[in-house]
Amino acid sequence: MKNDTAQYKIGMVMIPDISGFTDFVINTNMFIGKYITESLLKSIIDSNTLSLEVSEIEGDAILFYKYHKIPSFGTTLTQIEVMYNNFKKEITRLSLQLSMEIPLSLKIIVHYGTFTKYKIGRFEKLYGTPVVEAHKMLKNHIAKFPPYALFSDAFLKANFEQPAKATIEYDTCDNCMYLPEIGYIHYL
Template identity: 45%
Template sequence: MENTNIKNGIILIPDFNGFTQFVFNTKLFTGEYIVRQLLSILIDVNNRYFDISEIEGDAILFYKYDKKPCYKKISTLLVKMQNSFNAKIKELSKLMNTSIDLSLKFVVHYGQFSEYKIGNFQKLYGKTVIEAHQMLKNNWANQPSYIFYSRSFLTFLPYSDNTIDTAKHHICDFGMIEYFEG
């Protein structure tokens, strides 16, 4: 049996730091409203560049089939997501007169995966998807907001896209972590 649906692509997962504590310390209606607003802003800023596989709690599983990923395009999009997320937190904190102690981390991974349909749901399948989820659970970054680019993603960048400013980056065995200012 051969699956012709297997393709190379990017997995992107934006995930909230501090989510569990937030849920336990926030009233149900208030927390749900805030999380819905924050997830919505990430989806809006994405502007359909990535497809959405699923939304689970405080994370979105984005994907894009792409044989030649572009660091500059993706990093620009993620900075826009980060800035919009921070602005929305500031807006909601002021509107609701409360402190919202959430930050954002991103995992960007590249490899082969497939998708299949169950009812109305499109599901992703493959080692690449599992690896991206595993990368969320790491001890490599000290900052609350960052982007973690896997070595697999960095390896597939075209040579012309390898102009990465390493000043605010940390290279580790598994890839590169880009820290956000402030």
């Protein structure tokens, strides 16, 4: 077993996840559903202004990551708003094109920490506690109320010189909330 700690890097993980996907797949013609899903995921990937790496596409979600110099909270929020707005535009376009309602929304998780990659054949996977925690963050009690972005405390604290005051600047936001047990929520 090789112990190469140089491969462990600090970075951010971002997961845009389509809400309502399970019911959508069950209740939509497979060929139409596949077309819609491909179009929506492509709209998210094409909205990537931060040069985030794509680790994998996980059904209705994309696992993005970025090592080292992570973007600021404000820049990350702008990125999320671009992804969400393009996602909404694509839903509108597809709804008109296909003459159907598409009951899907978007939630986006942002986390930070030390993780690595491993490779099996031609596949690379991210590995580490932040990756598991980011996926756990998708399963929360606010999941019924998308669209939203959820930032972990770890990401917030990595973005500020005084981590204890990490959310003060955003306390006046009308569509924001800080939940100590989860992190910072920005409703889109």
